[in-house]
Amino acid sequence: MKSRAEALRDYVLRRLLLMIPTFLGITFFTFLLCQFVPGGQIDQLRMSLAGAGSGGEVLGAGGNARVQLDIPEEQLARLREYYGFDRPFLVAYGAWLLDTVRLDLGDSFRYNDPVIRVIADRLPVSIYYGLVTALFTYGICIPLGILKAIKHRTRVDNLTSIIIFIGYAVPGFALGAVLSNLLAVQWELFPLGGFQSAEAAGLSGLASLLDVAWHSVLPLVAYLAGSFAVTTMLMKNSLIENMSADYVKTALAKGLHWHRAVFVHALRNSLIPMATSIGGLLGIFLTGSFLIERVFNIQGVGLLAFEAIQARDFPVVLGFLVISSVVLMMGNLVSDLAVAFVDPRVRFE
Numbered sequence: 169m170k171s172r173a174e175a176l177r178d179y180v181l182r183r184l185l186l187m188i189p190t191f192l193g194i195t196f197f198t199f200l201l202c203q204f205v206p207g208g209q210i211d212q213l214r215m216s217l218a219g220a221g222s223g224g225e226v227l228g229a230g231g232n233a234r235v236q237l238d239i240p241e242e243q244l245a246r247l248r249e250y251y252g253f254d255r256p257f258l259v260a261y262g263a264w265l266l267d268t269v270r271l272d273l274g275d276s277f278r279y280n281d282p283v284i285r286v287i288a289d290r291l292p293v294s295i296y297y298g299l300v301t302a303l304f305t306y307g308i309c310i311p312l313g314i315l316k317a318i319k320h321r322t323r324v325d326n327l328t329s330i331i332i333f334i335g336y337a338v339p340g341f342a343l344g345a346v347l348s349n350l351l352a353v354q355w356e357l358f359p360l361g362g363f364q365s366a367e368a369a370g371l372s373g374l375a376s377l378l379d380v381a382w383h384s385v386l387p388l389v390a391y392l393a394g395s396f397a398v399t400t401m402l403m404k405n406s407l408i409e410n411m412s413a414d415y416v417k418t419a420l421a422k423g424l425h426w427h428r429a430v431f432v433h434a435l436r437n438s439l440i441p442m443a444t445s446i447g448g449l450l451g452i453f454l455t456g457s458f459l460i461e462r463v464f465n466i467q468g469v470g471l472l473a474f475e476a477i478q479a480r481d482f483p484v485v486l487g488f489l490v491i492s493s494v495v496l497m498m499g500n501l502v503s504d505l506a507v508a509f510v511d512p513r514v515r516f517e
Contacts (some may be wrong), residue, residue: 313403336397447499
């Protein structure tokens with residue numbers, strides 16, 4: 169009979185091994201899709217030359233006008249070789265996968281820098297907003313959900329429900345645009361956007377932190393608007409269900425104090441649904457919301473991935489996919505381990 173520690177070790181090893189075929193499947197089909205999506209780097213170069221009018225001849229007239237570019241086949245062949253488009257698909261995928269294992273994600277078409285550096289430059293901003301959002305979400309929603317469960321169908325419960333459901337009904341990016349227009353443009357109470365002020369480099373440590381915090385108010389309100397309702401109601405409903413369970417009624421009948429029955433026995437079981445969402449926080453740290461980042465001009469990873477898809481910057485798209493898929497798979501494992509920590513009934517056999 170294995171001990172719980174040994175069973176946990178074997179379970180983690182199995183999950184890590186299962187991540188390998190999952191990762192291969194995700195990257196294989198995405199790499200295949202990138203090979204056949206029109207508007208790749210060579211097409212982008214052609215369009216740039218057409219816009220500059222370099223060596224092109226205009227054919228047709230009116231709305232049907234098009235540009236015939238005089239790019240010799242020799243140069244096209246060299247471009248395909250340079251970007252790796254001349255190799256068979258499986259060979260190209262194998263070479264890309266081998267480079268990825270070596271932590272070489274290639275160079276960005278758009279920025280002419282290594283993909284790892286491009287993503288690393290944006291990562292601190294996304295981690296900051298993801299971490300602060302998670303702290304506010306769990307630090308406020310769990311106590312608020314407990315309060316709503318205890319004060320069920322009272323004035324406190326009804327009033328807070330109205331507020332959080334209004335926030336849930338309004339999309340975060342739309343709320344951000346409204347707040348930005350009112351509080352930043354018209355009333356000038358908050359900065360219009362960005363992560364820091366232009367003069368932040370000359371500020372002291374505390375002043376720099378306050379500057380970041382001041383720029384973070386409106387984006388964080390937009391980030392938190394939707395997650396507040398889901399997390400709060402999940403906590404409330406889970407605690408209400410456990411408070412009416414037979415084991416709590418039995419404990420109360422045996423003379424256990426009400427506060428101990430609720431805050432020790434019922435509350436621990438109520439945290440199980442919350443534990444399942446802990447792994448999703450890792451994804452929040454990485455992706456954020458590109459719409460909110462676009463509204464407030466926040467240079468995060470989510471906006472970087474969106475712009476890379478628009479510009480057909482496939483190395484950045486694939487690099488983002490590699491990092492996000494690994495993070496999300498690890499997040500699922502963390503969620504399962506968190507559930508096992510909260511719920512002692514979970515076994516790893």
